[in-house]
Amino acid sequence: MRLHNKVAIITGGASGIGETSAQLFASEGAKVIIADIDQEKIDRLVQSIQSKGYQAHGMKCDVSNEFDVKQLMTTAVNSFTKIDILFNNAGTILPKKLQEITSDEWDNLFEINVKSMYLTIKYATDCLRNCKGSIINMASMTGVVGQQNNAAYSATKGAVIALTKAMAIDFAPYEVRVNSLSPAGVRTPLFENWLQKQENTEQAREAQDRSHLLGRTASSLEIANVALFLASDDSSFVTGENIVVDGGATIGYAAGPKPEWDHVQLKKISKSEV
Numbered sequence: 001m002r003l004h005n006k007v008a009i010i011t012g013g014a015s016g017i018g019e020t021s022a023q024l025f026a027s028e029g030a031k032v033i034i035a036d037i038d039q040e041k042i043d044r045l046v047q048s049i050q051s052k053g054y055q056a057h058g059m060k061c062d063v064s065n066e067f068d069v070k071q072l073m074t075t076a077v078n079s080f081t082k083i084d085i086l087f088n089n090a091g092t093i094l095p096k097k098l099q100e101i102t103s104d105e106w107d108n109l110f111e112i113n114v115k116s117m118y119l120t121i122k123y124a125t126d127c128l129r130n131c132k133g134s135i136i137n138m139a140s141m142t143g144v145v146g147q148q149n150n151a152a153y154s155a156t157k158g159a160v161i162a163l164t165k166a167m168a169i170d171f172a173p174y175e176v177r178v179n180s181l182s183p184a185g186v187r188t189p190l191f192e193n194w195l196q197k198q199e200n201t202e203q204a205r206e207a208q209d210r211s212h213l214l215g216r217t218a219s220s221l222e223i224a225n226v227a228l229f230l231a232s233d234d235s236s237f238v239t240g241e242n243i244v245v246d247g248g249a250t251i252g253y254a255a256g257p258k259p260e261w262d263h264v265q266l267k268k269i270s271k272s273e274v
């Protein structure tokens, strides 16, 4: 068990990558605290994890709200005495042209995707230092390379990567490791909702598949596995790193065509999990 007796907070832990990470971390021995705005999903997931004999605790928390975050950390410490792992996973998207984004939408996106991490880290600092913990911040491929009509989201994820590197320096004397994770397309409810809003959903799905060198998007487990690596002692010498988990989407091509894939087979993979 790679997280035996560790206490892990996962924000946005009730759906998608967060949900799969909560299940995976719990199965590896962690006491998991699922922090999310969706109470119904939290309850369902906590019950599902507990029914397998693992430990989970749910907490309704809007990570952009200072009061909620303070409360989350206080409850975590009162219930479990420590915080070993903070997985700042909660996030949302704003796929619009910059000129169409209102000032409120811009602020709201930054509050959920970036300010939330300032808040969770601030209020968990003492605990994380005491435990020599691990912080994992969810960034995105779009924080590394540009993407059409996604400037605001890309800016938040670029900020997450910069925040991670700076925090890694500040926390190093306390042996707290801070890393970020940058996936490309991951088959989660967030991704599926975005696909459904495209003019032609199936064409958009296929274009997404093709944009990855491996010819397909990721399952949430393929991302959760890397989060587990960063959470565990397996990554004890990794800090200040942004791990890009993108099936080769950002590698670029110096020469030659992209590989051809069997798209009948790939379509089955792409639709299977959401």
Ligand SMILES: NC(=O)c1ccc[n+]([C@@H]2O[C@H](COP(=O)([O-])OP(=O)(O)OC[C@H]3O[C@@H](n4cnc5c(N)ncnc54)[C@H](O)[C@@H]3O)[C@@H](O)[C@H]2O)c1
Pocket: 011, 012, 013, 014, 015, 016, 017, 018, 035, 036, 037, 038, 041, 061, 062, 063, 064, 089, 090, 091, 092, 093, 112, 138, 139, 140, 141, 182, 183, 184, 185, 186, 187, 188, 189, 190, 191
């Ligand atoms: N799915 C992808 O293709 C993809 C790619 C790169 C990065 N990401 C990032 O991964 C993270 C998880 O995304 P996902 O695809 O699993 O999405 P998801 O929508 O399936 O899950 C996100 C969860 O975050 C919760 N959440 C949203 N706002 C919150 C808030 N203010 N406070 C607390 N919880 C909140 C939602 O209720 C939901 O349960 C996000 O940060 C996202 O930007 C996703």
